[in-house]
Amino acid sequence: MLQLSLVQRRIPQALLLIGDDGAGTVALALELARTLLCEAPHITERTYDRCGDCHSCRQSAQLQHPNLQFVLPLPAGKAASEGELTTALVEEWRDVVSEVSIDPYVPLRLQQASAIRIGQIRELKRMLAMSSAAGGRRVVILHHADDMNTEAANAFLKTLEEPHTDVTLLLTCERPEVLLPTIRSRCQELIIPPIADEDLTRYLIKSESLAEQEARLVTAFAQGSLYRARRMAQEQVSDERRLALELLRTALRGKDYRIDLVTLVDHICEGKQRDRVDNVLSLLSVWLRDARCVAVSEHHATLVNSDQYDALLRFSQGFGQADFDQALSVLEEAAADIHRNVALPLLLLSCALQLRRVFAAARQGSPTPSSHPVAV
Ligand SMILES: [Zn+2]
CATH class of the missing domain: 3.40.50.300 (P-loop containing nucleotide triphosphate hydrolases)
Incomplete structure (x- = not known):
């Protein structure tokens, strides 16, 4: 035109x-x-x-x-x-x-x-x-x-x-x-429409030399943005996913979680890299969406973190009843605040504690003792 x-x-x-x-x-x-x-x-x-x-x-x-x-x-x-x-x-x-x-x-x-x-x-x-x-x-x-x-x-x-x-x-x-x-x-x-997922995945495999599984993970939350996809690819998505899951695991631990959570948050926020915090939040969202899928359905063809199936299953067994929508909106709000002038550690810590509350509510009445570590 x-x-x-x-x-x-x-x-x-x-x-x-x-x-x-x-x-x-x-x-x-x-x-x-x-x-x-x-x-x-x-x-x-x-x-x-x-x-x-x-x-x-x-x-x-x-x-x-x-x-x-x-x-x-x-x-x-x-x-x-x-x-x-x-x-x-x-x-x-x-x-x-x-x-x-x-x-x-x-x-x-x-x-x-x-x-x-x-x-x-x-x-x-x-x-x-x-x-x-x-x-x-x-x-x-x-x-x-x-x-x-x-x-x-x-x-x-x-x-x-x-x-x-x-x-x-x-x-x-x-x-x-x-x-x-x-x-x-x-x-x-x-x-200008977002870049199609297949195109992004193909690009990541070809130009950023990602394995297919990793390319699909990156594409899932790049939301049609080449910049985001490339940034994630270069920052080694697997490492960041590990950090994201560690954050969730620590936040949901029964007790004695506070010091570890603060240490981990400081580690993620080191160097004030807003992009990195943004990635961690996005990865958590994608992971929780997958966990919800596993909790409600037998069909798992669309899982982004399909290599993490066992962990997803354990999580959905413990928290399948949780309000996932609420957890996802906690993550969304935190992501929206990243580029406002907020202190990153405070933002991430408050987000982790809100997630803790959301998932603790799902566990109430469950026979699991509160001191039992959560399998993520
Ligand atoms: Zn010219």
């Missing part, structure tokens, strides 16, 4: 790309921007491709084209607009953009970024009002448009209503429902 719009020179002024970053939303935005900026595109009746060789293409390959601008959410309290960035933020911005120029599946995000602010939209407006530095088409990538605060969104709407010559606005967002309907109605929308 995009190719055809390009061939017919009917690229809309504003395009809204809806989808997860890891599924290729940024990759598509960058490819489109590079193609639009190319000085000597190869055009046929049905295709329109950048040449990859002209001055523009070389500049845009590194995302250093003067006519290519980014608007990204900024961390709270650090700067009101791009013009006021601190030196440290300017450096971080440059690093993030340069990383994305090499691998468009890496998150295009500043640390603790929270919102796109009105100052940024005013700056964008000023920039669009001036004639372009290098002449020719200008492309603005407004990334995570759903992070615009209300003031910024209202100001942006006005920008959208004004005609601009030779300007293409590429918006990306993961939650279109929070955008103003008036903004959405002025953009042509394009949905």
